[in-house]
Amino acid sequence: MISAPEFEGQPNFDARDLALAPLRAGERFNLIFVNLDPGARSLAHSLGELASQAEQFQFEGMKRFERPTYNMKMQLEDLRR
Amino acid sequence: MVDGWKLVSYPVGRSRFPAFGCHSRRMSLGMTDQSKFQVDAEISRDWSIPAEYYTADEVFAAEKERILRGSWQVVAHHDQVRHPGDYITTELIGEPLLIVRLESPVAGLLPRAPPSRRTAGGRMWHPQTVPLRISRLDLQPGWRFDQRTGIRRATKF
Numbered sequence: 001m002i003s004a005p006e007f008e009g010q011p012n013f014d015a016r017d018l019a020l021a022p023l024r025a026g027e028r029f030n031l032i033f034v035n036l037d038p039g040a041r042s043l044a045h046s047l048g049e050l051a052s053q054a055e056q057f058q059f060e061g062m063k064r065f066e067r068p069t070y071n072m073k074m075q076l077e078d079l080r081r
Numbered sequence: 082m083v084d085g086w087k088l089v090s091y092p093v094g095r096s097r098f099p100a101f102g103c104h105s106r107r108m109s110l111g112m113t114d115q116s117k118f119q120v121d122a123e124i125s126r127d128w129s130i131p132a133e134y135y136t137a138d139e140v141f142a143a144e145k146e147r148i149l150r151g152s153w154q155v156v157a158h159h160d161q162v163r164h165p166g167d168y169i170t171t172e173l174i175g176e177p178l179l180i181v182r183l184e185s186p187v188a189g190l191l192p193r194a195p196p197s198r199r200t201a202g203g204r205m206w207h208p209q210t211v212p213l214r215i216s217r218l219d220l221q222p223g224w225r226f227d228q229r230t231g232i233r234r235a236t237k238f
Contacts, residue, residue: 031159032180036176064161073130
């Protein structure tokens with residue numbers, strides 16, 4: 001942080017607290033992925049076969065419609081039927 | 082393993098669920114009351130986790146730390162940060178995230194605490210441990226960001 005006008009000298013204020021740290025991120029199929037673990041394997045490695053399997057769906061041509069809320073495990077149960 | 086009962090765990094990293102693929106070992110999520118769950122000795126007949134695992138908070142807490150924190154998660158779509166300088170804020174398992182479109186490729190930024198306030202793990206910053214709610218930082222009008230170093234200016238903060 002370079003400056004915080006009218007806030008210098010305030011207790012518990014340290015410009016270093018407001019720095020932003022880089023986070024691992026990657027983009028594939030027009031989707032943006034992040035990983036909170038700096039030591040995690042690469043996105044490409046983690047996607048594995050999914051990367052080639054997903055090509056048939058042509059994600060690049062899709063638009064964002066909505067972000068639903070759902071139970072992740074229920075979703076997976078549906079997918080494997 | 083008790084005769085007729087099985088320690089509740091489920092496999093992650095199987096090709097069936099590649100999204101979980103960050104761990105290759107079987108994972109116990111910490112629920113040890115095995116009497117609740119009876120698993121068919123012929124495990125191939127069914128493959129499902131106990132119903133409580135779909136909703137239990139303690140299971141979710143374990144999953145956040147052991148699955149979601151260490152694996153790649155989708156947090157945005159290309160359309161949301163299409164142009165250089167576009168950004169969004171979002172959250173992943175409680176961690177506030179700022180996603181900025183640089184020239185290329187996409188870079189993510191995570192609020193960072195000074196070393197003295199880092200958690201025992203040494204990497205992650207937790208909002209409740211610092212006096213300022215950095216997760217709201219993006220909501221302050223007049224605050225300016227630098228793509229590499231974070232905030233440049235916080236007007237009249």
